[in-house]
């Protein structure tokens with residue numbers, strides 16, 4: 001089972017969570033690949049069996065700049081190869097903003113356009129409530145591991 005981890009981050013928090021997710025998935029015996037700024041060609045060459053996106057939100061509910069090129073390419077080309085594949089979204093945000101986890105919502109919409117099937121409800125990590133996003137994500141990630149291995 002090959003799972004790709006896409007990430008979008010402004011200040012590095014989501015990046016850390018993505019790295020943590022990669023370690024956790026690998027420790028569970030899954031072939032996880034996380035590389036920031038992945039191109040669409042690299043992504044297609046990896047031929048994932050599942051897609052996890054870890055992204056924060058910036059601006060007014062927008063995706064971080066480092067995820068925009070891939071997001072744009074995916075929306076433009078809409079590769080058909082992922083139709084029916086499992087996907088999951090781990091969103092970081094701050095509930096004091098109006099568009100809480102808006103970046104994650106944009107990825108959910110993209111998944112729907114690509115035909116990716118959301119395996120479990122998007123996790124929303126709230127920076128105004130907790131300062132330990134990596135450990136907060138663990139139960140959700142363990143649930144994901146169990147579903148991927150089932």
Ligand SMILES: Cc1cc2nc3c(=O)[nH]c(=O)nc-3n(C[C@H](O)[C@H](O)[C@H](O)COP(=O)(O)O)c2cc1C
Pocket residue numbers: 008009010011012013014015056057058059060061062064092093094095097098099100101102127
């Ligand atoms: C300028 C700015 C705009 C933000 N806009 C939003 C927003 O619209 N919605 C939201 O849920 N969080 C928003 N946030 C909160 C970040 O998504 C949150 O702090 C996140 O943990 C940052 O992760 P990062 O270090 O990976 O960028 C914003 C933060 C900043 C600094």
